[in-house]
Amino acid sequence: MSWTVNSIKVESRSGSTSLSIFANGRMQAPVYVLLEARKDGKPYQLTSNDLTRVKITNYHTDEPLSGSFRYSSTDLGYTAPFPSSSKSDKTVDESHEQAEDRLISAYQTHTLYVFSTQIGDIRIGASILQPDNVLVTTRSGSNDSSIYIDAKPRPYYTLDDVKFEREDTADGAIHGSIGSFPVSLKWDQDNYYLTSKKYPFKMASVYGTQQNGQGEVGKQHCYAIVEDNTVTNWCFVWPMGSAQSKKVGSATSAIGEAYANIRVNQKGEHVLTVTRWKIQGKMAAWPPVWSYWCYFDIYDIYGNEKRFYLDRSDRHNLLHLKENQPWSQAAVSDNGLPLDGHSLEAGFEPVPLGPDGTPDLEALGMKPSA
Structure with missing residues (x-):
């Protein structure tokens, strides 16, 4: 039955x-x-x-x-x-x-x-x-x-409905050597926190970042590595979640492994964290490099979404939130991500060498430690 x-x-x-x-x-x-x-x-x-x-x-x-x-x-x-x-x-x-x-x-x-x-x-x-x-x-x-x-009716978000706040988060130094010369590379971290004034944010779908860092652990979720005189600005957008430590840097830098641990997501699970990490040394010291425009669709706890774009000034030293797309369609590369014009996609710049065949510290924007 x-x-x-x-x-x-x-x-x-x-x-x-x-x-x-x-x-x-x-x-x-x-x-x-x-x-x-x-x-x-x-x-x-x-x-x-x-x-x-x-x-x-x-x-x-x-x-x-x-x-x-x-x-x-x-x-x-x-x-x-x-x-x-x-x-x-x-x-x-x-x-x-x-x-x-x-x-x-x-x-x-x-x-x-x-x-x-x-x-x-x-x-x-x-x-x-x-x-x-x-x-x-x-x-x-x-x-x-x-x-x-x-x-x-679903609510719609504008810049007036969110806060995008910059924080002078941390600084430090990475110690290494080139040949017989000890090198100390200073770094500085600014976090930017995006929060909602309406309903708490839940998650974001991010575009433009290299989620796997193109094989480099320290470059995961990075969307730009841009030279600014003798320093390089790295820009990251992190998956939303609880506070945690992230390794940034490179295993293939001019001084070999060069990593720092930084803190992200300190403001809680409903906040999107964007990081500008500044490190001594020109782009040639940190191959490979890339630079894309970054944007994301962010969703509140009720599933209401909004697309925002990340703009920059002072060669990515300062980051800004925009509602409108800041690039032209001509900037979109073969992989569908818009290049921002600061460096070639996955570009490898040759490391300048000195007379003795070792990397030229001055040309790389580095100096031997005293």
């Missing part, structure tokens, strides 16, 4: 029958479908294959959601409770774990996620098709349950 469903209901995380989401195609309302099944007269746990028969429906028609309102079994990570200052919505802040404990205690719970790409509203329910082709829905008898979902 095949299994049957005695009960099917829908509930929200908070128990509320009315929810709001932003109509951005990413924010999701978790919908708990509570099921009670039996087989051969005994309680039956539906398998993952059985659960594919569960559909989120238009409550009034029993038709699976389609059009601007849709659902998925995948949590995209944008399920934070809709922002509200009213006391009546306090229950929306109930933790995911608390809600699941309450629901799972009585039913088998299957979670699906509703989202919308357009402004509008809908009353949703659920259905499951039994193996005997009987459709059981949340409109039938004691199963009657539904959730009203209102997809509201």
Whole structure:
């Protein structure tokens, strides 16, 4: 005998029958479908294959959601409770774990996620098709349950809605040698922190950086290495996350391995960190080098996104945030990333040599330590 469903209901995380989401195609309302099944007269746990028969429906028609309102079994990570200052919505802040404990205690719970790409509203329910082709829905008898979902206009970000703050973060020196000459290279770190004045940021998709550093650990997430007289400015955009130490520098510099450990993401997980790291020595001391324009799409905790561009002045010594693209289409290289004109893509400059065949310190912008 095949299994049957005695009960099917829908509930929200908070128990509320009315929810709001932003109509951005990413924010999701978790919908708990509570099921009670039996087989051969005994309680039956539906398998993952059985659960594919569960559909989120238009409550009034029993038709699976389609059009601007849709659902998925995948949590995209944008399920934070809709922002509200009213006391009546306090229950929306109930933790995911608390809600699941309450629901799972009585039913088998299957979670699906509703989202919308357009402004509008809908009353949703659920259905499951039994193996005997009987459709059981949340409109039938004691199963009657539904959730009203209102997809509201998404907010749009401008420069007025964010802060991009520069910090004089740290300085230090890297010690090495060229031939018999000891060399001490001073470095200076400025971090820039991007925060939201509206809703906390969650993640960013960054373009222009060399995420793997073209094989160099110390150049991971770097988008520019640009010469400024006798020093070189390196620019990084770091993945958002908790505070951590990052190794910057090169294994192939004119003095061999030359690394420093710097701190990033000190302002918390909801802040994007950009770093300008200045080190003594011209570009020829740090092959390979590259220089791209950098931009990113940043998303808040509700999935609302904004594209920002990083501009620069004083040969990348100072960094600036822009809303508009600061380069022409002609700057886009074969790999789809826009070169910013300061150096050749993955350029290798020859290291100047002195009369004795060792690297010319003065030409590299370096001096022997006293």
